[in-house]
Amino acid sequence: MSEYTNPFGMAEMPPSPDRSATRSLKPFFCPRSVAVIGASRDPDGIGHRILLSLLSSRFSGTIVPVNPHATDVAGLKAFPSLTAVPGPVDLAIVAVPPQLVLSVIDECAAHHVQAVILITAGFAETGGAGRSLEQQLQERVRRHGIRLIGPNCFGLMNLDPAVRLNATYTPAIPPVGRVAIASESGGMGLAVVTAARRLHLGLSSFVSVGNHVDVSVLDLLEYWEQDESTDVILLYLETIVDPLRFRQIAERVGQEKPIVVLKAGRTSAGQSAAGSHTAALATNDTAVDALFAQCGVIRAQTLEEFLSLATGLSSQPMPHGRRIGILTNSGGPGVLCADSCAAEGLTVPELSNLTQSALAAFLPPTAALSNPVDVIGFATEDQHAKAVETMLTADILDALIIVHVSVRPEDNPPVAAGIVRGIRAARRTSGKQKPVYLCWMAEGDLDRTFTVDGETIPTYPHPEIPARIINRAIRYEAWKQQPLEPVPRDSDADLNNAHAICATALADRGPGWLTTQETRALLATMNLPLAQGGIAATAEEAVKVARELGYPVVVKLASHTILHKTEIDGVRLNLTDEQAVRDAFEAIRARLAQKGKPDAMEGVLVQPLISGGVEVMAGMTRDPLFGPLIAFGLGGIHVEILGDVQFRVAPLTGGDAAQMVREIQGYRLLQGYRGKPAVDIGAMEEVLLRISRLVETIPEIEELDLNPIIALPAGQGCKIVDARIKVAD
């Protein structure tokens, strides 16, 4: 039994939640007593402002200001030090100058404080001395067993009415709701919590994680996984610290609660900006997209989409299908909404005759009864109510978008009342089955909240937004429907031998490309479907191989130093007899001699000419942060010039491999096209899974490129025609 094989051929299952870690975060969210260390009397001081936030949020526990120079702050009795505080302190919020932070941490430990929020900035984000201070801080909290949020953060809120904790320096309190938010940027957090009320975005809790030296976004994900007040989790991220753990946790949490991520630093300009901001490690955005696709994370493209997804997903049921009803009082915005539905892959189906007759019975004669239904500008409260109810209960629709343009300000209250009445009536007869989204273009009345028996109807300013939300929700649901597939483990691969080949090449020649011989041997250990062929060191050997294979054959330069064979004319196709093979060998040799590289030639690879099939490629590059990234695409220019390639992070599940093949733009070509048969999709998935297994097990493999692979008709597998593999220490 070797170190590389798994005796039972079973997959590792995702780890269970870490409940002790989750418990250790409890004092942040539900402290009975909070000390503010650095509670200055200056009303502009951060500590003072946090104290005011705690007071104005009517925090349910005890608030203790700590200030060596004051006996009272903001009307509360102050203590000169934590030691002087009589009772226990569950949570310390620290806003002292950076040079005092370490001693305050020691003091917290001495006072048995389990949780610290460190607002103070001046750590790794300032480089140099700050970086070393941050390291000391991290060692200190680990040694003491204290959990710490920050430094360089903006605080934490728990909006649970039984707690009412606002430990940030903004007094703005969002509405209570079921969205939890963590932000790696204080400014972004500030922007979101202050905008929440206007956006009708109800929060359960909010954490600004700052430089996250201890409590990370992943810890919070696990906390909110258990949190009964949270239905949707929003993350603003500038880096992915531990992609493997992120994947495990997000995949598990995502089964229960949608995770929406706004990942900044997607471009090099953004990454360099993020680098100077939170000292974030640059992340490969392709890898981020791959990772998110694999673990069901909903990636918001912009801040607006981030916030729209939050309001849309937290208050509405998930749609069961793509058939959208549009109800409007104005043609143009209805058309824009219909366009946006089609652009997002949704349909706007014709309503049944029954539904149309029902609508005709109460709508004005000039109303449009097709979908979008246009009740026209002057429809009454009652007409709105009945139209909403009729559409929301129509069997043919999976979701309803209401688009309203205010004609007269005085019409807004009755129209709004009609909409609410209609939704309520539908909910009472059919339950909360279908999502409803509202585009409310009522100038002067934009802040109106639509609430139906405790349910908030998400309200957007533009008619194109709801379709986007619905599509993302449907894709998330589809991801959830996939079984949580274990990573497959093949038992017929000889990974020991594969490793030996790499180790020998490294020992012999150091880092670099494997020879053609080694490459073929390595792929053979994995039972990967190599095209037939043999390596020949002389022209006569080449002829012998060709004879065994049968004509016509292909003769190619075998070299681990010359990678683009076609550029030196090192590939000779469609050779039909011995003389042609001999000539090809000599021509390649002559060409290399002419180029002054006679030693670059290991020999030639002689292969049968494969006709038919479709050229595809599979490959792997290793990302410093994400590890192996597996790629799949059509061969030739499709990957390099057109960028039609799918990536996933290893290890791949069967579902990942299936998605990769199906999500390239050229997939239609693989399905059979213009009379050509469909290719063997399963064989390509198998290649991807075997590559994944190989590179995951053997870290010496730095790069791998199987290109082209000829995908043959269904049932006939595929053939790897060309391959190169690079090893490194």
Add this chain to the structure above:
Amino acid sequence: MSEYTNPFGMAEMPPSPDRSATRSLKPFFCPRSVAVIGASRDPDGIGHRILLSLLSSRFSGTIVPVNPHATDVAGLKAFPSLTAVPGPVDLAIVAVPPQLVLSVIDECAAHHVQAVILITAGFAETGGAGRSLEQQLQERVRRHGIRLIGPNCFGLMNLDPAVRLNATYTPAIPPVGRVAIASESGGMGLAVVTAARRLHLGLSSFVSVGNHVDVSVLDLLEYWEQDESTDVILLYLETIVDPLRFRQIAERVGQEKPIVVLKAGRTSAGQSAAGSHTAALATNDTAVDALFAQCGVIRAQTLEEFLSLATGLSSQPMPHGRRIGILTNSGGPGVLCADSCAAEGLTVPELSNLTQSALAAFLPPTAALSNPVDVIGFATEDQHAKAVETMLTADILDALIIVHVSVRPEDNPPVAAGIVRGIRAARRTSGKQKPVYLCWMAEGDLDRTFTVDGETIPTYPHPEIPARIINRAIRYEAWKQQPLEPVPRDSDADLNNAHAICATALADRGPGWLTTQETRALLATMNLPLAQGGIAATAEEAVKVARELGYPVVVKLASHTILHKTEIDGVRLNLTDEQAVRDAFEAIRARLAQKGKPDAMEGVLVQPLISGGVEVMAGMTRDPLFGPLIAFGLGGIHVEILGDVQFRVAPLTGGDAAQMVREIQGYRLLQGYRGKPAVDIGAMEEVLLRISRLVETIPEIEELDLNPIIALPAGQGCKIVDARIKVAD
């Protein structure tokens, strides 16, 4: 001299503006007296509300209510009919029931009213009787020589302080500015004019064109072209009635004033919605995109982008380059902004040492001096002012985006004052050279207007919006820099002969595909670069042609009834001797006989085997509304499966052809790739221009497909290997 050749080989120049048409619109925008016909006393009546709008906008001219049943309406003396009105009436606004409209029009004519705005609905948009009424209306206004806006519209505004005309039924008056808007949807118009104040969108005038039976969007484009109060023109469209005229006018107007269009009905769902809304003809969205690219129209993708472009383009100078400075007080939003710049092809360059030192002199020590510059959350008014001035005058930057997140509400006024001071200082030293855009995330203070010596700074709620505006502005400027190229006219084409070939085929066989012989003859009349070859009716003829061409050759089925030759194995490649040619001929004949289609064979086409080069395609389909659409792409699956194809509306200019070739995703392949030489781009442009000339002149050509064309290395031209052409009456 034939009907098809232009004796001087000169291009038609775009027509000059129609100044008489423009003059005829003057009474709509600058009437001295306005009659409201149908001025009901009911305050909910449309006529009454328009009267109130006129009054509350303090219209500079005379307002005359016409109501047969009242002596005064809304405090104004009313007249029983237009005939009873003593003085002249420049503009009549009509809001009477549809059945009275025709007689009111007659009355207007009798009273020498030159301009009518017809609010009344119930015309073509209701189908049947409404459609016929609309036709009568159109005949009536033409006969009388009256200009008419509407019917089924929401009115018109001219915000010129010397006029102050609000002839709509909303009392909301937008701020005065330099944007003119026309809308094909009343609701969209309503939404935009009511939102204008909140969005700081200053308008010069607004027109709801309704069913546009007389005054069209194109008339308005020509009016605003001459209008000194208008700098930017916005159009909400659901159809393009006359694409040729649209192109001519938009191309000319666009040279002076940017035209931003939100074209709804881009999908079939949207088109069917638009159809029931304004009876709009469905438009091919591919053709719309092509047309807009050709005439410099900036197409907004969403309502939000439409409005953002309006505010961004109307008040700021056009950027001279892509180098963007970002100034923020908060890291995260700065990163999002940098990401959006990179995504839009803009750069965020490092600032010079000089600029960084200048910033360091007054910014807090924790500020980030790289670009984005982060002044940090608590920067003062003075720090903001100096930072804005420093960045806006830095030579390395072409534009500035300021991103502000409010930390405390009380900071907003000083920060805003600092920003304005900084811009003013920069403008005074360097003039209004560079655009400035602001993302103002200051909850509770979102409506703040930033004005610098009469210049409004566009203010957006999200950090990703400005980059989009800047990129669109740069692309528009690049379009303007192209010379207004006349459509080239080649003199070596024999269009008479081309026409005769089509006419004969039509006369002989009726609509359908040309034979291989006809196709080749037709392409030859245009001097298009046909690959060599000859048609052979027997095997022996094929051998003879092959001998003349030299081996290897290709033998292909020649048939005008079997179009996908490869599907019936009708293409034999790489034939190296007589026997192979003979065998190929017989095999193709046998195959057709076996399929029961012996008569489908016109013979075979024998061509030399062309090796090297890159396969591309050029084609034409005829759109019922837009006429011939010319297509260009890489051959094979690139067009049909990957959709990597560019379209333009004929006639093509040289600039259009150049863009088409350069804007396919696969263009890099044509530029030379992996040691392959660049192909002859000019030859492909020439093919496109000749096709354009052909199909524009001969309307019988219904479809044309040159696929593949082998593009050879630069200087060697290209070869059309396969072609089919369909003719119709």
